[in-house]
Amino acid sequence: xxxxxxxxxxxxxxxxxxxxxxxxxSVQRQSTAARNASLDDAYYGCLDTQAHSLVSPNQSVTIYxxxxxxxxxxxxxxxxxxxxxxxxxxxxxxxxxxxxSGGGNACRSSVVVAHYATPQHGISERVGSGAxxxxxxxxxxxxx
Amino acid sequence: MTTxxxxxxxxxxxxxxxxxxxxxxxxxxxxxFSLAPLTGAVIAAMAATVFLAxxxxxxxxxxxxxAVGAALCVASWTRWPDRRPWADGSGSRPPSIRGHRxxxxxxxxxxxxxxxxxxxxxxxxxxxxxxxxFWLLRSGWLLHSHHQLLIAMRAPSLHMGQSGYPPLxxxxxxxxxxxxxxxxxxxxxVVIALLNTCALATAAFALVELGxxxxxxxxxxxxxxxxxxxxxxxxxxxVVAGVLLILISFGINEPFMTNGYADPMWxxxxxxxxxxxxxxxxxxxxxxxxxxxxxxxxxxxxxxxVTAAILIVLVAxxxxxxxxxxxxxxxxxxGPIAVGIAELAxxxxxxxxxxxxxxxxxxxxxxxxxxxxxxxxxxxxSFGPYLHVLLLAVPIAVIGGLxxxxxxxxxxxxxxxxxxxxxxxxxxxxxxxxxxxxxxxKPWLVATVHRVTEFPAMAGWWIVATWAVVASGAPAVAxxxxxxxxxxTNAPEHEGPPGPGDIADPASSLxxxxxTPRAPGV
Numbered sequence: 001x002x003x004x005x006x007x008x009x010x011x012x013x014x015x016x017x018x019x020x021x022x023x024x025x026s027v028q029r030q031s032t033a034a035r036n037a038s039l040d041d042a043y044y045g046c047l048d049t050q051a052h053s054l055v056s057p058n059q060s061v062t063i064y065x066x067x068x069x070x071x072x073x074x075x076x077x078x079x080x081x082x083x084x085x086x087x088x089x090x091x092x093x094x095x096x097x098x099x100x101s102g103g104g105n106a107c108r109s110s111v112v113v114a115h116y117a118t119p120q121h122g123i124s125e126r127v128g129s130g131a132x133x134x135x136x137x138x139x140x141x142x143x144x
Numbered sequence: 145m146t147t148x149x150x151x152x153x154x155x156x157x158x159x160x161x162x163x164x165x166x167x168x169x170x171x172x173x174x175x176x177f178s179l180a181p182l183t184g185a186v187i188a189a190m191a192a193t194v195f196l197a198x199x200x201x202x203x204x205x206x207x208x209x210x211a212v213g214a215a216l217c218v219a220s221w222t223r224w225p226d227r228r229p230w231a232d233g234s235g236s237r238p239p240s241i242r243g244h245r246x247x248x249x250x251x252x253x254x255x256x257x258x259x260x261x262x263x264x265x266x267x268x269x270x271x272x273x274x275x276x277x278f279w280l281l282r283s284g285w286l287l288h289s290h291h292q293l294l295i296a297m298r299a300p301s302l303h304m305g306q307s308g309y310p311p312l313x314x315x316x317x318x319x320x321x322x323x324x325x326x327x328x329x330x331x332x333x334v335v336i337a338l339l340n341t342c343a344l345a346t347a348a349f350a351l352v353e354l355g356x357x358x359x360x361x362x363x364x365x366x367x368x369x370x371x372x373x374x375x376x377x378x379x380x381x382x383v384v385a386g387v388l389l390i391l392i393s394f395g396i397n398e399p400f401m402t403n404g405y406a407d408p409m410w411x412x413x414x415x416x417x418x419x420x421x422x423x424x425x426x427x428x429x430x431x432x433x434x435x436x437x438x439x440x441x442x443x444x445x446x447x448x449x450v451t452a453a454i455l456i457v458l459v460a461x462x463x464x465x466x467x468x469x470x471x472x473x474x475x476x477x478x479g480p481i482a483v484g485i486a487e488l489a490x491x492x493x494x495x496x497x498x499x500x501x502x503x504x505x506x507x508x509x510x511x512x513x514x515x516x517x518x519x520x521x522x523x524x525x526s527f528g529p530y531l532h533v534l535l536l537a538v539p540i541a542v543i544g545g546l547x548x549x550x551x552x553x554x555x556x557x558x559x560x561x562x563x564x565x566x567x568x569x570x571x572x573x574x575x576x577x578x579x580x581x582x583x584x585x586k587p588w589l590v591a592t593v594h595r596v597t598e599f600p601a602m603a604g605w606w607i608v609a610t611w612a613v614v615a616s617g618a619p620a621v622a623x624x625x626x627x628x629x630x631x632x633t634n635a636p637e638h639e640g641p642p643g644p645g646d647i648a649d650p651a652s653s654l655x656x657x658x659x660t661p662r663a664p665g666v
Contacts, residue, residue: 003618010612021395028265037270080284
């Protein structure tokens with residue numbers, strides 16, 4: 001009798017939690033979550049394209065940002081593929097993020113900006129190009 | 145290459161790299177399929193460690209270590225033919241009865257179907273915050289030159305305290321990116337989600353095996369073979385519990401299961417280590433599973449490393465306590481202590497390397513005793529809502545321990561105390577680090593409590609599921625007592641709750657012992 005009771009209690013508990021689990025899975029597939037994820041993907045894809053338009057292979061890079069949020073955004077954008085400089089002063093390119101109004105060529109009102117230690121063709125600052133995403137501000141942050 | 149074919153290629157490469165070592169350690173079982181890519185990921189993590197330590201290239205080391213592992217396996221099988229996976233005496237196969245193999249196949253199928261159903265979440269292209277900021281960021285670093293990797297790991301201007309975290313997830317992502325040429329976050333996330341699922345499926349299948357082995361023992365005990373409904377109940381319960389555990393684990397781990405975070409990986413691998421190391425029979429195959437999972441957990445995250453270290457010690461203690469007296473002299477050489485030391489060396493290599501290289505690490509300052517008390521209270525308040533499973537697991541364990549101890553011994557599941565010790569190891573390592581540390585705790589808890597309680601929550605549900613399988617055999621055990629356990633031929637089992645002496649869990653007398661008992665090792 002005790003055995004049956006334990007089986008029933010445990011199975012009911014497992015079953016109820018499994019239903020919760022199935023619901024948690026479904027939540028991830030809801031339109032809001034999917035839309036936010038797509039927006040996040042598009043935003044970082046856009047910034048990535050802009051960063052690629054500014055940095056040549058093997059150019060040493062440093063990231064400059066006025067606030068931690070911008071620093072993290074740039075790190076997430078290009079951190080996996082750029083060649084980081086030993087120190088900021090030795091970097092050939094300094095990448096930063098700039099907020100622009102209008103946003104014709106911006107990624108949700110942000111553009112990647114490169115400052116070159118040695119001006120290229122007389123230009124020491126360039127703005128990234130090649131992609132844009134409409135809208136204002138970074139997409140909603142995914143769950144931490 | 146687009147994401148789907150790239151994922152297939154990446155998983156095939158990881159599985160191929162891990163196939164021979166997995167077969168050598170585990171044998172040919174259903175879980176060999178889910179463990180092979182995890183072993184490949186472990187090899188990738190070791191390649192990352194060696195690459196960072198001595199230079200060369202990451203993929204060069206991955207190929208070299210894969211070749212060395214394969215060569216050692218072949219050499220081992222040549223030198224000791226009885227160790228070949230296809231040879232008899234692996235100690236992992238339960239006796240064959242009607243429906244037994246079918247239960248294994250149905251259980252495996254059910255776990256695969258449930259996993260695929262849950263993996264539908266991958267249709268939402270989420271890339272987690274930490275995955276993009278850190279875990280997959282380092283995948284790219286591993287594909288740079290050694291000089292660049294050292295700069296990235298050390299540069300103070302990057303402000304990344306976590307870059308010194310163990311490398312398994314990043315290394316698996318780097319292998320995927322390298323072999324496919326598809327260096328997207330999306331591919332990394334999908335590969336990590338599949339590796340997480342492999343670890344979960346391995347742990348869940350232990351319930352199927354527990355149930356079908358219990359049924360096999362019930363069927364073969366006594367004077368005649370019994371295959372009635374009552375004896376089949378554990379087999380059915382094992383399949384049901386295994387499938388439910390998949391859904392439960394996805395519920396606990398989502399969205400981190402499918403967005404590239406490392407927490408599910410260490411939590412699920414550690415759960416598997418608890419299951420096979422502290423609950424299943426202590427055979428060679430089980431120890432092989434433990435070796436793979438415990439190293440995977442330890443090479444994924446520092447929380448996993450501390451938990452893995454404690455689990456390694458617990459598994460070694462359990463092995464020593466169950467060791468036959470005539471084998472006690474082998475406790476060092478190729479015995480539990482030697483295996484434990486080797487596993488500790490594997491998981492300890494990365495943090496030692498981080499110390500030597502002086503990469504960024506979290507602050508090691510300590511809080512005062514007064515602060516520790518308030519921090520402990522904050523942790524208790526934060527963890528509580530995520531560990532409600534204990535409200536069910538504790539009473540079931542107490543009742544089961546008091547009333548169903550005899551049934552549990554017949555099932556050959558180890559004493560429940562071992563599972564609780566495993567749960568406490570993960571909970572204690574995380575809570576202990578938070579209590580002792582001096583970082584502001586409340587913001588951290590708000591952001592991460594969901595993730596750091598994954599392991600104890602899943603271990604709690606595993607304890608509940610195990611009792612469901614064990615208790616389902618109670619009617620059959622009660623039915624068999626008068627005829628199946630005559631005093632003259634069966635050792636008397638003492639009544640009452642299990643004590644410390646009951647933790648001994650010798651290999652089943654129904655399972656053929658290996659011809660030459662030995663510890664796992666290739």
